[in-house]
Amino acid sequence: MEFLENNLEAIYIVLLCVFIGIEVLSNVPAVLHTPLMSGANAISGVITVGAIALVLSLPEDAHWGAQVLGGIAVFLGTLNIAGGFLVTRRMLKMFTTKKS
Amino acid sequence: MSILMNIGYLIASFSFIIGLKLMSSPKHANKGNTIAAAGMLIALLSVFTGVVTDNINYTNLTIILVAILLGVVVGRQMAVKVKMTEMPQMVSLLNATGGGCAMLLGWIEAIQITSFIGVGSQVLLNLGTLTGAIAFSGSVVAYLKLAGKLKDYNSVVVNVTSKLLIFMCIALPVAYATQVLSISFYELTMVLLALGLIYGILFVVPIGGADMPVVISLLNSITGIATALAGLLHDNKTMIAGGIFVGAAGIFLTILMCKAMNRSLWKVIAGTSKSKKAGTASAQEQEIQETNVAETVTKLLLANKIGIIPGYGMAVAQAQHTCFQLQKLLMQQEKSLDYIIHPVAGRMPGHMNVLLAEAKIEYEYLKEMHETNDHMEEYDLLLVIGANDVVNPVAETNPESPIYGMPIIKAHLSKNVIVFKRSMNPGYAGIPNELFEKENCQMLFGDAQTNLQEIVQQLKVLS
Numbered sequence: 001m002e003f004l005e006n007n008l009e010a011i012y013i014v015l016l017c018v019f020i021g022i023e024v025l026s027n028v029p030a031v032l033h034t035p036l037m038s039g040a041n042a043i044s045g046v047i048t049v050g051a052i053a054l055v056l057s058l059p060e061d062a063h064w065g066a067q068v069l070g071g072i073a074v075f076l077g078t079l080n081i082a083g084g085f086l087v088t089r090r091m092l093k094m095f096t097t098k099k100s
Numbered sequence: 101m102s103i104l105m106n107i108g109y110l111i112a113s114f115s116f117i118i119g120l121k122l123m124s125s126p127k128h129a130n131k132g133n134t135i136a137a138a139g140m141l142i143a144l145l146s147v148f149t150g151v152v153t154d155n156i157n158y159t160n161l162t163i164i165l166v167a168i169l170l171g172v173v174v175g176r177q178m179a180v181k182v183k184m185t186e187m188p189q190m191v192s193l194l195n196a197t198g199g200g201c202a203m204l205l206g207w208i209e210a211i212q213i214t215s216f217i218g219v220g221s222q223v224l225l226n227l228g229t230l231t232g233a234i235a236f237s238g239s240v241v242a243y244l245k246l247a248g249k250l251k252d253y254n255s256v257v258v259n260v261t262s263k264l265l266i267f268m269c270i271a272l273p274v275a276y277a278t279q280v281l282s283i284s285f286y287e288l289t290m291v292l293l294a295l296g297l298i299y300g301i302l303f304v305v306p307i308g309g310a311d312m313p314v315v316i317s318l319l320n321s322i323t324g325i326a327t328a329l330a331g332l333l334h335d336n337k338t339m340i341a342g343g344i345f346v347g348a349a350g351i352f353l354t355i356l357m358c359k360a361m362n363r364s365l366w367k368v369i370a371g372t373s374k375s376k377k378a379g380t381a382s383a384q385e386q387e388i389q390e391t392n393v394a395e396t397v398t399k400l401l402l403a404n405k406i407g408i409i410p411g412y413g414m415a416v417a418q419a420q421h422t423c424f425q426l427q428k429l430l431m432q433q434e435k436s437l438d439y440i441i442h443p444v445a446g447r448m449p450g451h452m453n454v455l456l457a458e459a460k461i462e463y464e465y466l467k468e469m470h471e472t473n474d475h476m477e478e479y480d481l482l483l484v485i486g487a488n489d490v491v492n493p494v495a496e497t498n499p500e501s502p503i504y505g506m507p508i509i510k511a512h513l514s515k516n517v518i519v520f521k522r523s524m525n526p527g528y529a530g531i532p533n534e535l536f537e538k539e540n541c542q543m544l545f546g547d548a549q550t551n552l553q554e555i556v557q558q559l560k561v562l563s
Contacts, residue, residue, distance in 0.1 A: 002220075003218070003220030007220065007332065010332050010335065010337075010340060013337055013340050013341065013344075014328065014332070014340060014344055017340065017341050017344035017345060017348070018344055018347075018348055021120075021344055021345045021347070021349065021352075022348050024117060024120050024121045024124070024345075025124070025348060025349050025352045026352070027124050028123060029124070029125075029126070029468070030441065030443055030449075030450060031126055031450065031453045031457075031466055032124070032129055032453075033356075033443075033448075033449035033450030033453070034187060034448060034449060034450035034451060035123065035129060035133070035450070035454075036120075036353070036449075037191060037320055037349070037350075037353060037448065037449060038187075038191050038194065039120070039123055039133050039136060040120070040320060040324070040345065040350065041191060041194050041195050041198065041320055041323070041346070042136070042137070042194070043116050043136055043140070043342050043346050044195075044198045044324050044327050044342065044343060044346040045140065045197075045198055046112070046116075046140065046143055046327060046331075046338060046342035046343065047201045047202050047205065047326070047327040047339065047343070048201060049143050049144060049146075049147045049336060049338060049339055050205055050327075050330045050334050050336060050339055051201055051205055052144065052147045052148070052164055053147050053150070053151075053334065053336070054208055054209065054334075055163060055164050055208075056147075056148075056151045056157070056160055056161070056164065058157070058160050058208075060157060062212070063211055065211065066208050066211045066212060067159070067160070067163055069204050069207055069208050069211075070160075070163060070164075070204075070208055071163045071164075071166070071167045072204055073167075073200075073201045073204035073205055073208065074163070074164050074167035074168060074171065074201075075167040075168075075171045075174075076198070076200045076201040077201040078167065078168045078171025078172055078175065079171040079175045079178075079194070079197045080171075080175070080194055080195075080197040080198040081137075081140055081144075081171070081175070082171060082172045082175030082176055083174075083175035083176070083178045083179045083190075083194050083197070084175075085133060085136070085137040085140070086175065086179030086180070087179040087187075087190060087191075087194070089130065089133055089134070089137075089179075090179060091184075091187070091454055091457070092133055094454075094458055094460070095126045095129065095130075095457050095463055
């Protein structure tokens with residue numbers, strides 16, 4: 001119960017986001033399924049925000065292992081973001097070429 | 101400065117919604133992608149404003165900046181270099197990085213925890229680590245399989261072990277909570293992380309090629325869920341929103357793909373290949389009509405409304421560019437050529453569309469099957485290139501068939517069908533295709549690319 005009480009706001013957000021997500025996506029045509037997937041993939045790179053916040057908050061005397069892991073986490077996250085958005089862009093450019 | 105950070109997060113979350121919304125039309129999709137990317141940049145900048153007033157730890161800051169720089173450079177290289185045909189692998193690999201990031205996040209946190217953080221937070225942390233680990237190892241295996249570096253492997257051992265792992269993933273935390281098991285929270289997290297990694301591998305290894313679109317979508321959504329869980333733990337709203345959107349997108353595509361194959365998600369996950377149950381013996385006994393390139397050319401010249409049904413075989417043969425050449429030639433003669441695409445053709449959702457778009461084919465010629473199925477008889481000639489199960493009329497006629505109920509492209513209703521095929525080997529479902537026996541269907545054996553090139557050559561001479 002205590003957990004519910006403390007996180008009620010977050011639960012609201014989760015539920016609303018589920019509905020918005022389904023609503024927004026329900027009319028994506030099959031032509032765009034792959035770019036949608038890789039675009040969504042890039043958005044999941046928002047986990048990097050958490051990784052950066054966590055590494056920034058590591059104390060002075062933090063275990064070096066934590067710092068190394070943190071570095072790798074931020075690297076993987078940014079790779080996800082940069083690679084994801086750029087590759088989606090490349091794909092979408094092919095779809096938007098005008099008739100010659 | 102905290103308010104600045106929160107406003108940044110708000111803008112970022114909202115831009116994700118707008119970005120995804122714009123992605124539902126080919127015209128605005130690129131704008132949508134740019135908006136989502138801009139939102140991401142804002143989110144990343146915002147997190148720094150949150151610590152500006154605190155004592156900045158320069159070691160940590162350096163680690164972060166170097167990692168970001170490396171990530172951007174490597175990500176850019178990958179995105180620029182990847183070939184369009186390698187897109188399924190690329191998507192899997194990028195998904196692995198997101199999952200890996202979520203997994204490491206849980207790990208670091210478990211290292212840092214010194215006191216009790218509350219049961220709710222413990223559950224979130226462990227779930228986040230577990231899902232991250234599954235998404236990471238699963239996506240890596242999916243990448244290896246799509247790149248052809250790893251074969252399907254299905255056995256009872258794999259099946260039983262994965263069930264055992266699921267059981268342990270539930271039982272261990274319960275045992276920990278009830279203090280039956282006396283290990284530290286850090287140890288519990290590490291064990292779960294390892295179990296997740298192993299489960300991810302066992303989960304993807306048995307899955308066959310044609311089921312790949314389901315698995316890729318599912319892994320994508322697991323990464324999203326891992327992100328959302330981390331967001332809940334950190335009470336970071338943009339992470340929750342972003343993660344849930346990705347989770348929803350993944351689930352949406354997963355369900356769509358399952359429906360398009362008429363298979364339940366559980367059957368795909370359990371890796372039950374139907375090929376063993378269905379009789380394959382009758383494959384050789386089919387009576388078929390064979391045709392050749394010259395005849396195909398004649399038929400093309402006689403036809404006005406022509407359609408191409410592409411499948412994974414087209415991707416393998418790299419025939420999409422030749423299709424475009426063929427289309428240009430036919431359009432010069434005022435014939436129309438459409439591409440009729442089944443939702444699960446290929447190895448990921450929308451795979452065929454990407455390949456055809458790469459060959460500069462306008463998306464207005466790319467038709468979904470429900471657009472064409474009701475007036476199939478209007479097509480004078482259909483070319484089936486590298487597709488098989490998705491045009492098998494058995495799915496409609498024979499309730500005994502393993503693919504019964506799967507929506508198909510009703511190619512058999514058109515006036516003429518020519519199937520480009522290497523041999524009479526059955527498709528993924530391992531069943532004979534009744535289409536091949538129809539009177540209006542002829543087979544053109546050989547490499548699809550070579551045959552198409554010859555057709556284009558002869559057409560050029562004739563026109």
